[in-house]
Amino acid sequence: MICTDHPYERFLQKVQRPQQYTGGEWNLSAGLSGKPRVTLVYPDIYELGMSNFGLVILRHILLSSGQFDVRRAFCPSPDLDEIIGSESLDWVDLEGYDPVRQSRVVGFGISSEVLYTNVLHLITRMGLPLRSADRDGGAPIIIFGGGGLGNPLPLAPFADIFFLGEVEEKGVDLFRILAGDGSRSERLAEASEIPGVYVPALGKKPVEIQRIESLRMENAPLAQLVPNSRVSQDRAVIEIARGCSRGCRFCQASQLYRPVRERPPDEAVDLLDRVLTSTGWEKAGLLTLSFSDYSNLPELLRGIDALSEKHHVSIGRPSMRPDTISRLEDGRGITGRVTIAPEAGTESLRQKINKPISDEVILKAVDTLFRLGAKGIKLYFMVGLPEETDEDVTGIGKLVLKIADITRKHGRNPRKSITAAISPFVPKAHTPLQWSPQMDEDELWRRIRMVRRICGKKVSLSWNSPRMAVLEGLLSLGDDEDTADMLEKAVLQGAKFDAWTDRFRWDIWKDLIETNAHLRARLQSGTQPGDDLPWNFISTGVSERFLEAESKRYSESRDTPDCREEGCRGCGACSGTAGDSKASPLHLTSVHPGSTAECTAVLRVRYSKTDCAALTSHLDMVRMWGRVLRRSDLPVSWSDGYVTRPRVHFGPPLPLGIESIAEYIDIDLNLNAITASGAEELLNRFLPAGLAVEETWILAPDTHPPDGGSMAAGYIVSSDCEKWTLEEAVRIAEFLGRSEYVLSVNEKDGCVAFMTLTDSRKSRPDLLLSEILDYPVNIKRTDIYTCYDSSCWRSFRSHSGDMEKKFFES
Structure with missing residues (x-):
């Protein structure tokens, strides 16, 4: 059996994407045994949580301190979550498969209000009371942090402690106290003295959201974990800038993360170079709120273009201002899709939200992007903004159609190249629009339908549910009493995965919202500047006076210039000199890209795939091998084109959940200056857990690859189950011998060996055996064969004419 030490071993092959529960990613280091255990949690599935860069940073600084045994845990997908509940299983971490509740500290990274129900649900999965006041002294300390806590109050009764803001400078000291000796109350009291900490049990003492002064190199994660299965942002990531000074009035991030702090271009390029070398990723992303606002963009573009060539990677350009x-x-060009967020459909409404960009500028930007090579453009708009008119709404559709016309001029299909997404406006705490009302669900739907009617099917149009927006608004502006009570009741009634459209339980929320009609009424009527808002005890550094002034300028349709362009605006977030940014020269090392020259030799690799690696799909294996080859710096022949890939050929896919000692990959080489044994040693240094190179051969460039012709695979099956006997093995062998898909079968020493064709799903060994077995068995692939005449099959281990092998030849 595979993953025999995993508490979910019986269920892993019955759930979707089982690899998300097994860990073992590349760059995963052994835990610090004996140190206090800290588990970091993202309250959604692994596919989404592994892309949360905030937790990546926190994990890096805690590990670098050497003071903690740092683990990770994610919300199980709905299928496994249901099994965990029905079977009363523990929710476990990824590193040691230990129950999360056994940690000294459990830290939740919360990026959005729609994750709140998952947070509470996971507390119940730990077997803990939902409310902090009900937990005993043996419970782990539960700490919440992240960008979704501009107003933490709806979660206050359930948290032991919050950390608000950027964690790099305070994180180690905070977790050292929380994981240290002393009672829960003593540790919480000591931690409450750290700036940025809010302990609900100690009352609403003034707390200031924390910001770091600069992006320091030692806080940047270098050895980033490379997942063994696809994740939502499957790429290397470095942060080139944090914060935004544009000041869009609806945007919470532009207030919470002021001022702008940029990483110098030489440092950014060096950091990305090291991350790519360490991970082997074929893609990279540059994290910033507005890429094209980066002050030293020409220098940065020269550097990342050189890295694209050196590492054979695609480096994305993220969200841009038109x-x-x-x-x-000034750069090499653009690959992939580019994001532009006009937000509003007319110039007058864009003026109100402090995004004074004309339609002409937007259209010119789209033309430029397609000319530079962009494959597509994703547009973001909002409906339901304060004082929005029907003309503003129809303006969205008209602008999208003008963009579609430009797309056609570049020979593109707008339906495939243009994606427009509509989000209902949600007022957020600490923004100039925090006092503004939110439109009701019916009105938001009406406005979305207006845009749909104009756009028709000419572009790809999507929208967020107004129902979800209503919930997000209630939580964004909620309190620690009625809102928290409503949240608790929703979770107890089964609400979770609220961010998933198909899992969002509006039936639960609708009844609770109707019961708490005063909360909905407050959201729809708004408040007034000067009102005592529940979150007023939290300071972002941006003054209330500044927010009120910006709210007034919204109503007056007056924009506020960017402080980095026209001087300090007096918001209070910094000393007034943050806009001063000097360029630093790039010192690029010479680039020696792998050749795209003709193949001079083929490296054939036989590798094993055992234990939990057997749960990695064939497509994930293809991606994984590309990353291994990039990490190893093997002299690989690369494909032509802007985005290059290693020239490789794989053997037939192995069914999920089956181990193998005979997986094959042929790798085209462009140099003969490597031996088979040298390649074997090199590749084994860069393979993740469960994979190992067993044999390698250097072959002629015209060698027949393992992915063509008539092919078969050999397997051996056995079982530890008490039902497995010699008689049972004979019965299975006889059954397989009658199958039209089985070429040969033999029973020996209580095991059954057989060979099947690989060109039909019906010949899969697990499906064949499922017809007669009702208990688990161990299936292992033993070799791959190709037919070279009517009676003989040649193993891919055989490479000379005198090494013919007949299957099961005695």
Whole structure:
């Protein structure tokens, strides 16, 4: 059996994407045994949580301190979550498969209000009372942090402690106290003295959201974990800038993360170079709120273009402002899709939200992007903004159609190249629009339908549910009493995965919202500047006076210039000099890209795939091998084109959940200056757990690859089950011998060996055996064969004419 030490071993092959529960990613280091255990949690599935860079940073700084045994845990997908509940299983971490509740500290990274129900649900999965006041002294300390806590009050009764803001400078000291000796109350009291900490049990003492002064190199994660299965942001990531000074009035991030702090371009390029070397990723992303606002963009573009060539990677350009896109013309070009967020459909409404960009500038930016090579453009708009008119709403559709016309001029299909997403406006705490009302669900739907009617099917149009927006608004502006009670009742009634459209339980929320009609009424009527808001005890550094002034300028349709362009605006987030940013020269090392020259030799690799690695799909294995080859720096022949890939050929896919000692990959080489044994040693240094190179051969470039012709695979089956006997093995062998898909079968020493064709799903060994077995068996692939005449099959281990092998030849 595979993953025999995993508490979910019986169920892993019955759930979707089982690899998300097994860990073992590349760059995963052994835990620090004997140190206090800290488990970091993202309250959604692994596919989404592994892409949360905030937790990546926190994990890095805690590990670097050497003071903690740091684990990770994610919300089980609905299928496994149901099994955990029905079987009364523990929710476990990824590193040691230990129950999360046994940690000294459990830290939740919360990026959005719609994750709140998952947070509470996972507390129940730990077997703990939902409310902090009900937990005993043996419970782990539960700490909440992350960008979704601009107003933490709806979660206050359930948290032992919050950390608000950027964690790099305070994280180690905070977790050292929380994981240290002393009672829960003593540790919480000591931690409450750290800036940025809010302990609900100690009352609403003034607390200031924390910001770091600069992006320091030692806080940047280098050895990033490389998942063994696809995740939502499957790429290397470095942060080139944090914060935004544009000041869009609806945007919470532009207030919470002021001022702008940029990583110098030489440091950014060096950091990305090291991350790519360590991970082998074929893609990279540059994290910033507005890429084209980066002050030293020409220098940065030269550096990342060189890295693209050196590492054979695609480096994405993230969200951009239309009025600064012309700055990209200094670079190598653009690959993939680019994001632009006009937000509003008319220039007048964009003026109100402090995004004074004309339609002409947006259209010119789209033309520039397609000319630079963009494959597509994703547009973001909002409906339901304060004072929005029907003309503003129809303006969205008209602008999208104008963009579609430009797309056609570049020979593109707008339906495939243009994606427009509509989000209902949600007022957020600590923004100039925190006092504004939110439109009701019916009105939001009406406005979305207006845009749909104009756009028709000419572009790909999507939208967020107004129902979800209503919930997000209630939680964003909620309190620690009625809102928290409503949240608790929703979770107890089964609400979870609220961010998933198909899992969102509006039936539960609708009844609770109707019961708490005063909360909905407060959301729809708004409040007034000067009102005592529940979160007023939290300071972001941006003054209340500044927010009130910005709210007034919204109503007056007056924009506020960017402080980095026209001087300090007096918001209070910094000393007034944050806009001063100097360029630093790039010192690029010479680039020696792998050749795309003709193949001079083939490296054939036989490798094993055992234990939990057997749960990795064939497509994930293809991606994984590309990353292994990039990490190893083997002299590989690369494909032509802007985005290059290693020239490789794989053997037939192995069914999920089956181990193998005979998986094959042929790798085209462009140099003969490597031996088979040298390649074997090199590749084994860069393979993740459960994979190992068993044999290698250097072959002629015209060698027949393992992915063509008539092919078969050999397997051996056995079982530890008490039902497995010699008689049972004989019965199975006889059954397989009658199958049209089985070429040969033999029973020996209580095991059954057989060979099947690989060109039909019906010949899969697990499906064949499922017809007669009702208990688990161990299936292992033993070799791959190709037919070279009517009677003989040649193993891919055989490479010379005198090494013919007949299957099961005695």
